[in-house]
Amino acid sequence: MGWSSSHGGVRIWILASLLAALLHAGAVRGFYLPGSYPHKYEVGDVLSVKVNSLTSIDTEMPFTYYSLPFCKPQEGVRDSAENLGELLMGDRIENSPYRFRMYTNESDILLCRTDALSAADLALLRERIDQMYQVNLILDNLPAIRYTRKDDYVLRWTGYPVGIRVQDVYYLFNHLKFRVLVHKYEETNVARVMGTGDAAEVIPAVAGSDGPPGYMVVGFEVVPCSFQHDAETAKNLKMYEKYPSKIQCEPTTVAMAVKENQPLVFSYEVEFVEMDIKWPSRWDAYLKMEGARVHWFSILNSLMVIAFLAAIVLVILLRTVRRDLTRYEELDKEAQAQMNEELSGWKLVVGDVFRAPDNPVLLCVMVGDGVQILGMAVVTILFAALGFMSPASRGALVTGMLFFYLVLGIAAGYAAVRLWKTIRVGDHSGWISVSWRVACFFPGIAFLILTTLNFLLWGSHSTGAIPFSLFVILLLLWFCISVPLTLVGGYLGAKAPHLEYPVRTNQIPREIPSQRYPSWLLVVGAGTLPFGTLFIELFFIMSSLWMGRVYYVFGFLFVVLVLLVVVCAEVSLVLTYMHLCVEDWKWWWKSFFSSGSVALYIFLYSVNYLVFDLKSLSGPVSATLYLGYSLFMVLAIMLATGTVGFLSSFWFVHYLFSSVKLD
DSSP states (O other): OOOHHHHHHHHHHHHHHHHHHHHHHHHHHOOOOTTOOOOOOOEEEEEEEOOOBBOOOOTTEEEEEGGOOOOOOOTOOOBOOHHHHHHHTTTOOEEEEOOOOOOOOOOEEEEEEEEOOOOHHHHHHHHHHHTOOOEOOOEEEEEOOOOOOOOTTEEEESSEEEEEETTTTTEEOOEEEEEEEEEOOOOOGGGGOOGGGGGBBOOSSSOOOOOSSSEEEEEEEEEEEEEOOOOOHTTOOOTBBBBSOOOOOOOOOOOOBTTTOOOOOEEEEEEEOOOOOGGGGGTTTHHTTHHHHHHHHHHHHHHHHHHHHHHHHHHHHHHHHHHHHHHTTSSOHHHHHHTTTTHHHHHGGGTTTTOOOOHHHHHHHHHHHHHHHHHHHHHHHHHHHTTTTTTTTTTHHHHHHHHHHHTHHHOOOOHHHHHHHHHTOOTTTTTTHHHHHHHHHHHHHHHHHHHHHHHHHHHTTOSOOOOOOHHHHHHHHHIIIIIHHHHHHHHHHHSOOOOSSSSOOOOOOOOOOOOOHHHHHHHHHHTTTHHHHHHHHHHHHHHHHHHHOOOOOOOHHHHHHHHHHHHHHHHHHHHOOOOOOOOOOHHHHHHHHHTTTTTHHHHHHHHHHHHTTTTTTSSSSHHHHHHHHHHHHHHHHHHHHHHHHHHHHHHHHHHHHHHOOOO
């Protein structure tokens, strides 16, 4: 590049600064979505609690809150505004009858007395309790958090269980003790965009704050209790009236047994506590999951080990190829002609190395889809690492992934058609067909898998099922945005110049010598090294998807993704070189699957996670949903990693044969 040593130092410093910023974005203890600001509540202002879907790690099928005989709000049940990501994730946020007044403590508040339980309602309640369903409440965009103590550890949970089974008796948690943490609203404490935790940048007050004091909600805790109310006394009370006797909330004891033909009585109490927690740090309690220290050290150890292995692979590869090129180019033309008969290895396949592969259309389509998926992953994780898709914004991550996938259809069409034109040595005829197949291959398979799983969810009446109207919207997005953009990309690829091969291809294919071992064995085994770069991170991702934990270390995830791309490229280069050295010129598909085979190990790991970590997952429907979503995930990973391997190998082969003259 012609840079001096001082410029090189500056460049290294800039790269180190960017890396540190990304890691800080993932490791920061508290952050929020840029552009969102705290809501100021004055004393006495009404705080409305919302409810989300009932969830369980036992079935992985969410259900609406009001599918159980709970109290309903006086104004009726209403859906809150939801984005596309929330709907796809199975969230159904609705209003609830719980009402608070800012900084106003209340106790012994009667919520409602339900009708007598029918046999069907009783059976459903017992089933939900057996399946460990959790009730998820939301206040000012904060999920309710519950603390439990186990030995010397304090465990954090979002939501609270519907009830508990003691021997053969089912008890319902019908009294909730809320603790709302608030912080005094001050203009100088309002964090600017990208403000995080203690490092939040403050904005000076624009005007004086002589009005009534205001508060911000910085925490929402719940303690569920099972209390036996007097149903006859509650019958004469209205919603929000005070229960005549004192309600003792004892979390360690249960009293409200659910029985047929008996009504349920619900009540609650609320306490407001002023804390020093700043608003940008209010998500700390949700992100301080147990085992975080092990997570950081494991990831750092994995990064260092894999970076060291990747450096060794790269050095060996460069030294080997450079030695071969140097020895060959030192020979004059007469010596080359004499040694042509004795030469072995990659020099002998010069007339076949760029011969068109089997099923070239399918290869182009898979590479195009891989470019689209990889681009979506990189951009989405980068935005998430910078804080634009924090847990404070439900559904933002899925919505962002869908948006970037649709937009990057233009890159998919361009890559596929340009590769198609290169394989056909400049002939771009048929590019429309290739573009259409790119636009329909992966989305079509995904649509088939998700539709099959959706029928299972529909049959179970789960909120995880995609509504028919959303199906129509997704189809419109597919055919009105993704397909046209892919065709535009294909048109640009057809107009772009194809890559010129550095050598000519013989008319008669060279016979491939018999190998000592099947080539597919190396191809399948090559996926172990890329898998080693992400299997630790994969555990935390799986825990987030299936165990209800919050995943927020996107900075490290971005670093792991970059490292995965590098390792996939190097593994594919090594295997391609090995195949060429044994005169196997059919490297196209092998380079794709040598790095794409990491998806096989991820799927095996998913099965292992199902067997050993999701032991409570019950029923064939839940297992089918898990395996179906896992299959969808590994298909996307195979296309992305396979594309990295193929493109790096294509560049390597092109560079290798253009660096030596074979006359």
